[in-house]
Amino acid sequence: MNLRHLLEIPDLTAAEIQQVLTLSERPVASFGAPLSGQGVALIFEKPSNRTRHSMEMAVVQLGGHPVYTRGEEVGFDTRESVEDITRIMQGYHGVLAARVFHHDVVRRMAAVSAVPIVNMLSDHSHPLQGLADVLTMSQEWGSLADRTVAYVGDFNNVARSLSEACVMLGAHVRLGCPTGFDAPQAELTRIAGLGSGTIAQFVDPSVAVLGASAVHTDTWISMGQESQKAERREIFSAYQVTDTLMAGAAPGAVFMHCLPAYRGNEVAASVIDGPLSRVIQQGHNRMHSARGLLAFLLGARP
Ligand code: CP
Ligand code: NVA
Numbered sequence: 673m674n675l676r677h678l679l680e681i682p683d684l685t686a687a688e689i690q691q692v693l694t695l696s697e698r699p700v701a702s703f704g705a706p707l708s709g710q711g712v713a714l715i716f717e718k719p720s721n722r723t724r725h726s727m728e729m730a731v732v733q734l735g736g737h738p739v740y741t742r743g744e745e746v747g748f749d750t751r752e753s754v755e756d757i758t759r760i761m762q763g764y765h766g767v768l769a770a771r772v773f774h775h776d777v778v779r780r781m782a783a784v785s786a787v788p789i790v791n792m793l794s795d796h797s798h799p800l801q802g803l804a805d806v807l808t809m810s811q812e813w814g815s816l817a818d819r820t821v822a823y824v825g826d827f828n829n830v831a832r833s834l835s836e837a838c839v840m841l842g843a844h845v846r847l848g849c850p851t852g853f854d855a856p857q858a859e860l861t862r863i864a865g866l867g868s869g870t871i872a873q874f875v876d877p878s879v880a881v882l883g884a885s886a887v888h889t890d891t892w893i894s895m896g897q898e899s900q901k902a903e904r905r906e907i908f909s910a911y912q913v914t915d916t917l918m919a920g921a922a923p924g925a926v927f928m929h930c931l932p933a934y935r936g937n938e939v940a941a942s943v944i945d946g947p948l949s950r951v952i953q954q955g956h957n958r959m960h961s962a963r964g965l966l967a968f969l970l971g972a973r974p
Contacts, residue, residue: 673971677782677789679775680797681836686867689840693807694974696957696964703963705735706970710766712736714792717743717772718895722931723792723800726958727769733963734970736766748772754780762787767966773896788969793829795896801930802833803961806841808954809886812926817842817868822884822921824848824877824911825938826904827855830890830930832863840867847873848880850907877911881921886950888928889913889938905937913939918948926950 677683684692712731714724724740731738748754758781761768767788770778775796782789791799809816821838823831827849835845835855845863847855854873855863863871874880881887892908893901918925927939927948935941944951 675786675788676969677785678799678965678969679778679782679789679791681799681802681833681840682866683799686840686842688968689803689806689837691974692803692961692964692968693810694964695967695972696803696807696960698964698974700733700963703734703967703972706967706972707731707734707736707766710736711764712738712767712769712966713741713761713765714738715741715743715746715768715770715772716792717748717770718793720771720792722955722958723771726962727790727792727800729959730962730966731767734966739765743772748777755784757781758785758789767969790965790969796829797833797836798829798930799833800958800962800965801830802837803965804954804957805834805888805928805930806837807957807961807964808928808950809843810841811953811957812950813885815841818844819885820844820846820883820922821886821888822846822848822881823888823890824880824913824917825889825908826853826892826894827859828890828894831855831888832859834888835863835871836866839863839869839871842868844869845871846880846882846884847871848877848911849873849875850911851875853907877913877917878920881917881925884921884925886926886928887913887918887921890930891932891934892938893934908938912937913943915940915942915946918943928954931955
């Protein structure tokens with residue numbers, strides 16, 4: 673079996689994303705225990721609720737033993753090098769997963785690892801979230817092909833992975849981002865080339881949501897950007913997902929958010945706590961898609 677990693681969504685082909693989604697909906701018992709007798713390292717340089725718990729439980733469901741470690745305990749490049757940490761841990765574990773400030777750390781891990789490396793969020797991307805997002809939308813609609821998916825806010829790690837997964841599965845992405853916090857043209861071109869879907873970007877959020885069957889957003893202040901809080905709140909104030917914005921999307925459009933959410937900033941409480949919201953299902957899908965992805969990396973196929 674070829675060694676596979678998930679550093680970003682395009683590490684999978686579109687057909688493989690579909691396979692992961694199929695595996696994600698398979699009953700837990702059907703996998704046997706591919707991680708039996710093996711550990712999975714979960715290293716976190718940043719806080720987490722969903723990613724830690726969903727990955728720990730996915731590992732347990734596949735018969736393995738998760739080992740949670742705080743970033744400062746291993747000290748990437750402070751206590752020892754990323755490469756030494758990886759070469760040692762691969763002798764203990766069947767998979768190594770990390771949430772890091774700098775995407776280059778997971779790239780360097782993958783460059784020397786003999787076991788799969790999973791990016792549990794970096795400054796660049798959040799592929800586990802992207803998988804849960806497309807799983808949730810595929811449960812809603814059956815298929816993403818030719819659906820329109822809007823993302824309103826900062827073009828960040830979550831927006832990148834979501835856009836990649838949607839375009840690969842044939843959806844039409846419409847980004848609504850303030851100037852200076854938007855996707856560079858080269859990034860739009862790269863993502864457009866990933867699949868049969870399309871991607872377009874708008875400054876006006878009410879234009880971005882036109883025709884959208886799902887409206888996504890994320891925090892305006894990602895982990896590590898806390899010092900920019902006041903400035904970002906002002907810049908993004910016109911980008912709140914409100915009932916009015918949702919009313920401008922396609923009839924029956926759902927609201928999605930990777931969480932944690934900040935009500936009154938990127939989303940109105942009436943939207944995230946209302947009938948259009950799918951955020952709890954989306955959060956629960958983090959576990960199902962993590963299980964599907966881990967099983968895939970370990971060789972399972974539908
Ligand atoms: N969505 C997400 O990754 O949540 P956590 O930061 O709680 O893991
Ligand atoms: N963009 C956010 C996502 C949190 C799950 C961050 O990086 O903090």
